Amino acid sequence: MQTEILNTDGHIVQGRLGRHETFTPRYGWLKKGYDAVIQDGNVFKASDAIERLGVGKNMVSSIRFWCQAFKLIEPAHNGCMVPTELGRRLLDDNGWDPFLEDVASLWLLHWQLFVPRLEAVSWTLAFNKCNLWSFDIKQLTKVIFSAAQKYPSFKTISENSFERDASCIIRMYADVPLEKESEIECPFTQLGIIRKAEEKNSVCFDTTEKQNLPPLIFAAACFSYIDSYVSAKQRTISLHRLTYDFNSPGVVFKVPESAVGSYLYTAARELNGISLIETTGSLQLYFDGEPRALYWDALQKYYDGVVRR
Structure with missing residues (x-):
């Protein structure tokens, strides 16, 4: 279900400053944190969290922060952490890419x-x-x-x-x-x-096109963006907006409008219900169905293709 659409300032006001303890995310940390939450949703509050996670005190806090910032875990109503749908699909032992090798x-x-x-x-x-x-x-x-x-x-x-x-x-x-x-x-x-x-x-x-950014991952980000920042009733969006607007895929991935079009043209050949059409001199992305469903479809299509390869 689409969350309430806020304006730019609303999203920033509701946000928080990073609690990374100066650490960037390290190899193995996200899987370690996710697996620990599966075992115990209160692991980050546990007196023996340092021993259970095998890292220092500040790193325990950093692992929690990065797992939450990447939307892999989230707090439940009782205060303990639980895995998100993305966390389960990506990091479960039988998930898409549990060790983030791709x-x-x-x-x-x-x-x-x-x-x-x-x-x-x-x-x-x-x-x-x-x-x-x-x-x-x-x-x-x-x-x-x-x-x-x-x-x-x-x-x-x-x-x-x-x-x-x-x-x-x-x-x-x-x-x-x-x-x-x-x-x-x-x-x-x-x-x-x-x-x-x-x-x-x-x-x-x-700000050049990123050769290692798969078109289906980019398309998934576009549908996630639409789900988060665009009216639920909208079924078309300009490539200009997908490139330049607040927290748009073009801004987040630092790619030009030409690359946005290239990624989406390629993705449209593999996804049902989406197309690029030129209207009054500007390219528009048209899509059928709910953006959230298209987001998951694009991700599933990508990772299914990885398995086949």
Whole structure:
């Protein structure tokens, strides 16, 4: 069922700042956290959580945060954590990709950070508001801190908190040499969303078509976007909106409008009930059925194809 459609500010106001404890998501963490919740929904509150998860105290909190931000677990009415439908389909032992060996699964998880409720608001602010050609941690901090000042709930939060988020964002996606030998590479660097810039100690968003982003995963993100941010009665949407609007797939995946069209043309050959039609000089995505159902159909079609291959 479609959640209540809010305006841009409404989604941000309902969101929260990241509670990642400065850690980017690490290999194995999401499966570890998901499996622990399957065994005990109160595992993150347990006195022996450190021993059960085999990590330090701050890492326990970080695993919980990332599992929740990626929409793999969610709090139940009684306060304990339970797996989401995405968590079950993706990370169950017999799920689509329990060990996240397919880069497509990382694209899918990256998308979840921008699906309401926004558990990591700084990611939304960075991807939507940072138009700098290149930037470092300090410059990205100023962008997201400045954007957050519009909202009373974030005005009381120190700039240092936003700097920790800016640092985490860059370390999460930038495929650049690690600053510390002890730091572990983040799997999301494979996405190629942020790359090293020409300026010293700076990075930039890579806004070219992403060759390792499967069209069906992109199409699924489009239907998730429509489900979250567009009227439930709407059965058409412009490629321009899918490319440039707040938390749209084009913004989140950092791809141009030409790539949006290319991904969707390819996906339309494999999915029933969707088509691209040119109307008054602009391309429109037409679709039959509920966006949420099309989202799951696209994901199932993709992972079924992986099994066949």
